[in-house]
Amino acid sequence: xxxxxxxxxxxxxxxxxxxxxxxxxxxxxxxxxxxxxxxxxxxxxxxxxxxxxxxxxxxxxxxxxxxxxxxxxxxxxxxxxxxxxxxxxxxxxxxxxxxxxxxxxxxxxxxxxxxxxxxxxxxxxxxxxxxxxxxxxxxxxxxxxxxxxxxxxxxxxxxxxxxxxxxxxxxxxxxxxxxxxxxxxxxxxxxxxxxxxxxxxxxxxxxxxxxxxxxxxxxxxxxxxxxxxxxxxxxxxxxxxxxxxxxxxxxxxxxxxxxxxxxxxxxxxxxxxxxxxxxxxxxxxxxxxxxxxxxxxxxxxxxxxxxxxxxxxxxxxxxxxxxxxxxxxxxxxxxxxxxxxxxxxxxxxxxxxxxxxxxxxxxxxxxxxxxxxxx
Amino acid sequence: xxxxxxxxxxxxxxxxxxxxxxxxxxxxxxxxxxxxxxxxxxxxxxxxxxxxxxxxxxxxxxxxxxxxxxxxxxxxxxxxxxxxxxxxxxxxxxxxxxxxxxxxxxxxxxxxxxxxxxxxxxxxxxxxxxxxxxxxxxxxxxxxxxxxxxxxxxxxxxxxxxxxxxxxxxxxxxxxxxxxxxxxxxxxxxxxxxxxxxxxxxxxxxxxxxxxxxxxxxxxxxxxxxxxxxxxxxxxxxxxxxxxxxxxxxxxxxxxxxxxxxxxxxxxxxxxxxxxxxxxxxxxxxxxx
Numbered sequence: 001x002x003x004x005x006x007x008x009x010x011x012x013x014x015x016x017x018x019x020x021x022x023x024x025x026x027x028x029x030x031x032x033x034x035x036x037x038x039x040x041x042x043x044x045x046x047x048x049x050x051x052x053x054x055x056x057x058x059x060x061x062x063x064x065x066x067x068x069x070x071x072x073x074x075x076x077x078x079x080x081x082x083x084x085x086x087x088x089x090x091x092x093x094x095x096x097x098x099x100x101x102x103x104x105x106x107x108x109x110x111x112x113x114x115x116x117x118x119x120x121x122x123x124x125x126x127x128x129x130x131x132x133x134x135x136x137x138x139x140x141x142x143x144x145x146x147x148x149x150x151x152x153x154x155x156x157x158x159x160x161x162x163x164x165x166x167x168x169x170x171x172x173x174x175x176x177x178x179x180x181x182x183x184x185x186x187x188x189x190x191x192x193x194x195x196x197x198x199x200x201x202x203x204x205x206x207x208x209x210x211x212x213x214x215x216x217x218x219x220x221x222x223x224x225x226x227x228x229x230x231x232x233x234x235x236x237x238x239x240x241x242x243x244x245x246x247x248x249x250x251x252x253x254x255x256x257x258x259x260x261x262x263x264x265x266x267x268x269x270x271x272x273x274x275x276x277x278x279x280x281x282x283x284x285x286x287x288x289x290x291x292x293x294x295x296x297x298x299x300x301x302x303x304x305x306x307x308x309x310x311x312x313x314x315x316x317x318x319x320x321x322x323x324x325x326x327x328x329x330x331x332x333x334x335x336x337x338x339x340x341x342x343x344x345x346x347x348x349x350x351x352x353x354x355x356x357x358x359x360x361x362x363x364x365x366x367x368x369x370x371x372x373x374x375x
Numbered sequence: 376x377x378x379x380x381x382x383x384x385x386x387x388x389x390x391x392x393x394x395x396x397x398x399x400x401x402x403x404x405x406x407x408x409x410x411x412x413x414x415x416x417x418x419x420x421x422x423x424x425x426x427x428x429x430x431x432x433x434x435x436x437x438x439x440x441x442x443x444x445x446x447x448x449x450x451x452x453x454x455x456x457x458x459x460x461x462x463x464x465x466x467x468x469x470x471x472x473x474x475x476x477x478x479x480x481x482x483x484x485x486x487x488x489x490x491x492x493x494x495x496x497x498x499x500x501x502x503x504x505x506x507x508x509x510x511x512x513x514x515x516x517x518x519x520x521x522x523x524x525x526x527x528x529x530x531x532x533x534x535x536x537x538x539x540x541x542x543x544x545x546x547x548x549x550x551x552x553x554x555x556x557x558x559x560x561x562x563x564x565x566x567x568x569x570x571x572x573x574x575x576x577x578x579x580x581x582x583x584x585x586x587x588x589x590x591x592x593x594x595x596x597x598x599x600x601x602x603x604x605x606x607x608x609x610x611x612x613x614x615x616x617x618x619x620x621x622x623x624x625x626x627x628x629x630x631x632x633x634x635x636x637x638x639x640x641x642x643x644x645x646x647x648x649x650x651x652x653x654x655x656x657x658x659x660x661x662x663x664x
Contacts, residue, residue, distance in 0.1 A: 100395075102439050109397075109439050109480065145645070146630040252639070255661045282634030285627050289440035296440040303634070310635060313625040314465040315597065324663035332637065339640035340631075 007208050013216035014197040014223060017078075020052045023189075026210040027122045032159040035091065036124030037083060042070055044084040046091075049124055056081045063169035063350065066359030077193045079125060082169035085355050087278035088123050088130055092137065092154045099285065099298040112295075122159035126187065128180025129172075129349040131162055133278035135186055139341040140281045150300075159206065162187035165238075166230045171350030173240035173363050179347045181234040192227040199227050241367035242334075244344060250370045251335030255327065259368050263330075264323035266358050271304035273352035273362070274329065279345050282310070305329050334366050393629070395437060395482045396422050401457060403477050407541045410508065411473065412449065412461045415483065427455050429490030430515035431621060431649045435629050436460065436472065437482030444468035445626040445644070447512035448486065453522055458483075461511035461543070487629035489649045491516045491593055491619060493523075499617075500528040500590040502583065504604045506535040506576050509596030510543055512621050512648070516593065521554040531557040531583060535576040535600070538562055539569045559583075577603030580611075587612040595621035602659075605652060618652035638664065 007013070015023070024034055036049040039056045049055070055078040062069040063082060070081070101112040126134075134155075141151035165172075165181035174180030183190045188207030192199040199219055202208045243250075274280040284303035289296040303310060305328050311318035319325050337345030352362050402414035417423040428434075433447040444466065450459035464473040475481065493516060501520065505513050520530055532551065536542045539562050548558045561572035561579050572579055577600060592613055594604045601620055608618055624636035624643045631642035639658045641647060658664055 104439070141632065143631075146632060148632055252657070255658060255664060281632070283627070284633065284635075285442065287440050287442045293440060298442075305634065311625055313623065314463070315623075318624060319663050321663055327664070328637070336637070336640040340642075 007202060007211055007216075009202050009205060009208055011208075012199060012201045012219045012224065013211075014219050015200050015214055015216045017052070017196075017198055019214050019216075020198060022214055023210060024049065024051065024124070026214070027159060027161070030159070030206070030210055032120045032122035032157075034122045034124050037081070039070065043068065044070065044081055044086075046086050046088070052078065055079070055125070060167060061169055063171045063354045064359075065171065065353050065361045066356055068354050077195075079163045079165075079191070079193045080167050082165065082167070082172060083125075083127065083130070083349075083351075085276045085351060087276070087349070087351070088126065088134060089137065089278050089280075091121050091123070092134065092151055092158070093141075093281065093283075093302075094150070096299060096301045097150055099300050101297040102295065104294045118154045118157065120157035120159070121154075122161060124161045125191075126160050126162040126183075127165050127349075128162070128183040129174045129177075129347040130278060131160060131183055131186050132174075132177075132179035132347040133349065134158075134160075136279045136341070136343055136345065136347060137281055139343065140279075160187045160189075160203075162190040162203075164190065164192040164227070164231050164234075166193065166234050168234050168238040169350065169354070171353040171361075172238040172348065173242060173350060174348040175235045175238040176240040176242040176363070177244050177344065177346055177348030181238055182231050192231070194223065194226060194230075197223070199223060238348070240348070240363040241370075242348075242363050243370055247334045247366055247370060248336075248338040248344065251331045251366075254369045255331060257369060259365075260323050260327050263360065263365050263368075264321065264326050266360055267322050267326045268358050269306045269308075269322045269325055270357060271306035272355050272357060273360075274304040274306060275302065276351040276355045277333075278349060278351070279333070279347060280304070284310075305332070330362070330365060330369075334369075393484050393487070395484050397480045398458070398483045400475055400477050400479045400481065403475075406461060406543045407536075409464045409473075410461060410543065411464075412459050412511075413472070413475075413481075414450075415458045415460065415481065416456065417483070418480070423456055426458075426486075428452055428458070428486035428515075430493060430519050431490040431512055432486040432488050433512070433629075433648065434458070434460065434483050434485030435487065435626070436462075436468070437484070438468055438471040438475070439482070441471035442468050443482075443484070443627070444472075445487075445623075445629065447621075447648070449511035449514045451518035451522070452515050453518065461508075461514075463508045484629060487644055489645075489647055491519075491621075491649055492651075493519050496591045497526045498528065498589075500586055501530045502585055502590050502592045502608075503530070503532045503534075504576050504580060504592060504594045504596075504600075505533075506596030506600045507537065507541070509594075509600070509621070510534055512595050513593060514544065517551060517556070520556065521551065524554050528589065529557070530555070531559065531585075533559045533561070533576055533579060533583070535561045535563070535579075535596075538564050539566055539571075575603075576600050577607050580604060580607040585611060585613070587614075590617065592618045593621075594619070598622075605659075615653035615656050616651060620650050620652055620655065621648045622650065622655075623648065 034049040103112040141148040162183040187203040190201040333345035397418045398415040435443045449461040627633040631645035636643040
């Protein structure tokens with residue numbers, strides 16, 4: 001029989017799968033709104049969760065360049081699918097956000113509207129690459145010289161329940177980017193789903209506090225070994241020709257390589273890759289004024305370096321060609337990002353590959369640049 | 376949850392955020408067609424008394440309903456109570472500014488960006504090469520030089536405009552010359568009023584005898600002009616470490632967050648606009664980068 005025991009941060013225990021609902025309830029009672037993966041419209045989206053039964057149990061995902069299918073599989077567990085186009089970015093960096101609202105009275109503009117307090121979310125089912133993506137955006141928005149108030153307010157209140165991936169999709173390459181499939185520190189709780197039980201690692205005091213009344217047993221060596229082997233196998237599957245240790249240098253040395261023309265001929269400059277990317281952070285601000293000119297709101301929204309207007313200024317467009325825009329995206333993500341924020345901008349989640357309507361395989365484009373560099 | 380060491384860092388940086396403050400336009404002076412200089416004073420006396428800036432920095436100016444534009448500060452950093460912005464009317468926001476009169480309010484965030492490193496250049500000769508709307512970001516540096524003239528050796532300003540009518544700040548040349556700044560102007564196209572130099576700035580650069588070992592070159596203007604000024608300066612054996620460039624790109628935030636103004640590893644809004652050329656050299660000549 002499962003017994004109550006003293007839990008410590010760093011412990012790894014097993015819980016019965018139905019106990020997950022109690023865990024979810026505890027997280028909710030601690031003041032966090034659980035959000036997690038659900039099946040909707042033939043894909044997986046992130047939405048509010050009340051119970052285990054809402055998870056995409058019995059599904060796996062088939063992913064390839066320009067290809068995503070949700071496939072029923074009677075043996076599949078709760079977390080055997082690989083996430084869809086959505087990422088947690090939408091909660092921390094809202095796609096559209098009203099920065100301020102102004103009203104003009106007697107020829108004087110004044111701020112209008114009360115400050116909003118964001119909800120505290122519990123992210124349920126964060127994959128290793130996704131946690132790495134959140135930490136990558138932390139470096140962009142929570143710097144010592146600048147921090148973004150909107151991101152900060154949301155990020156500070158997030159509960160992270162992570163999940164180790166055991167069945168990578170065809171576009172996954174977290175192993176190459178050194179971000180997964182094993183979840184790295186930064187979570188409150190981390191699950192590994194085995195056939196009969198969940199393995200639960202306690203990553204923080206907050207994580208511990210929501211587990212106290214959950215029946216659990218210390219994980220035995222056999223179970224731990226089984227989980228380790230499954231994660232190691234997944235790691236083998238999530239490899240690619242990308243060499244993360246050198247790609248920043250390779251990118252910056254190949255800015256004028258003829259291969260950019262090759263990929264530009266295939267790229268539609270649609271910006272899908274930047275929208276689904278969990279680390280792409282660019283945003284634009286526009287004013288929306290009413291017709292009589294007495295009220296305006298400033299709205300911030302995700303932008304993309306593939307939009308022609310992105311680099312438009314008085315002297316013209318800095319990057320008029322698709323070649324220059326694709327190069328900006330790829331050489332930023334796999335190159336310049338490192339000097340800017342100390343890590344590469346890619347976590348190897350593969351979304352840009354899966355959701356590219358032209359089926360451009362980012363892994364191969366990076367590898368092509370690395371070959372040009374003589375690697 | 377977020378790592379605890381992050382929290383202190385975040386709180387630290389939150390204090391550095393630069394919010395929007397209202398400033399009143401106290402003067403409007405037309406410089407040349409489609410360019411005017413606006414004098415701004417913050418409405419809030421507390422901001423007015425604490426606001427400072429360095430030569431080369433910029434503010435984001437906001438016109439409600441139209442948006443923000445990054446505009447360099449063109450006045451004396453020694454007197455920041457009234458801030459001057461010389462604005463060329465080219466886009467939505469700047470055209471909205473062009474319709475504002477003295478007494479109107481604009482939103483101001485700033486100052487942002489890096490400055491001309493004047494204190495590091497003590498004892499050096501300065502060669503300032505600029506064109507068109509590239510002069511306003513250098514005027515604060517000229518103010519500084521006039522106020523600290525003994526700190527520098529020979530100072531030359533080579534300034535080019537498309538036509539004689541488009542030369543800016545003409546009334547100030549005498550004051551600069553009095554301070555022993557050599558002021559040389561050139562125009563792309565002369566007219567009947569003009570008996571000075573004709574030709575673009577880089578073309579005249581070679582005409583000046585400079586000491587390559589003790590001269591810092593400061594340049595701002597159209598990117599094509601900057602490119603050739605640097606080319607000429609390097610040809611004269613001025614080192615990349617002695618060349619300073621002020622660049623311009625589309626900017627939305629001013630704090631290295633919105634992504635628009637990137638050039639290679641830099642955000643022009645926070646790592647620039649003023650760069651020492653050796654930082655840009657590896658990719659400065661990459662087309663459409």
